[in-house]
């Protein structure tokens with residue numbers, strides 16, 4: 001019933017190209033759906049113009065020197081070795097440019113690294129090679145599940161290859177979601193391009209990131225730290241839904257996932273279970 005509601009909601013709002021997943025011949029970032037992602041987009045585009053201007057200026061200087069001061073045009077070269085004014089200018093101007101870059105850069109870092117009060121907390125654990133998620137809560141409320149990539153021959157219509165997972169992370173729209181990230185084995189990285197987040201999953205260490213998705217829909221990311229043989233096959237799928245749909249999913253998920261072992265599944269126990 002709930003799955004049906006979700007499916008019809010997804011049909012009613014077809015995802016824009018580049019929203020939540022890469023699109024063919026995509027040149028820019030995926031459409032940002034959080035404040036942090038929008039800031040990254042803006043900062044990246046601004047830097048591109050700035051660096052473009054610097055490159056063109058240096059190119060113009062080079063061409064000028066090559067034309068004006070080559071052996072033919074300037075047979076007796078000047079013996080000048082110092083020019084205080086020029087030396088001050090070519091030190092101060094780059095410093096000013098770096099300061100101009102540093103101000104928005106530090107503001108962005110603060111926005112990313114200082115999470116606001118969380119409405120939802122999720123713990124994501126990287127495994128070789130899948131992610132498991134825990135929704136912590138009071139006694140009887142917390143649950144854990146694994147999210148494995150859907151193999152290509154089992155994809156349902158609308159599921160992108162190498163990105164869809166069998167279980168999806170579900171979060172409410174316009175709520176602050178705190179993601180605690182760690183790993184059970186090697187270093188992975190939890191990344192979601194449209195949310196502008198990427199954080200390492202390090203064994204024995206709890207890293208944090210956060211997002212506040214402003215648009216309902218399906219969003220896909222991938223492990224972004226080369227972690228071994230199946231690095232390319234441990235995607236991250238997050239479904240952003242309305243608050244009512246989230247509440248309904250929580251009830252359903254508590255029942256569905258409580259039936260399974262709540263501890264994170266290890267590679268060894270999976271192999272045993274598969275036998």
Ligand SMILES: [Cu+2]
Nearest residue numbers: 188223227231
């Ligand atoms: Cu990985």
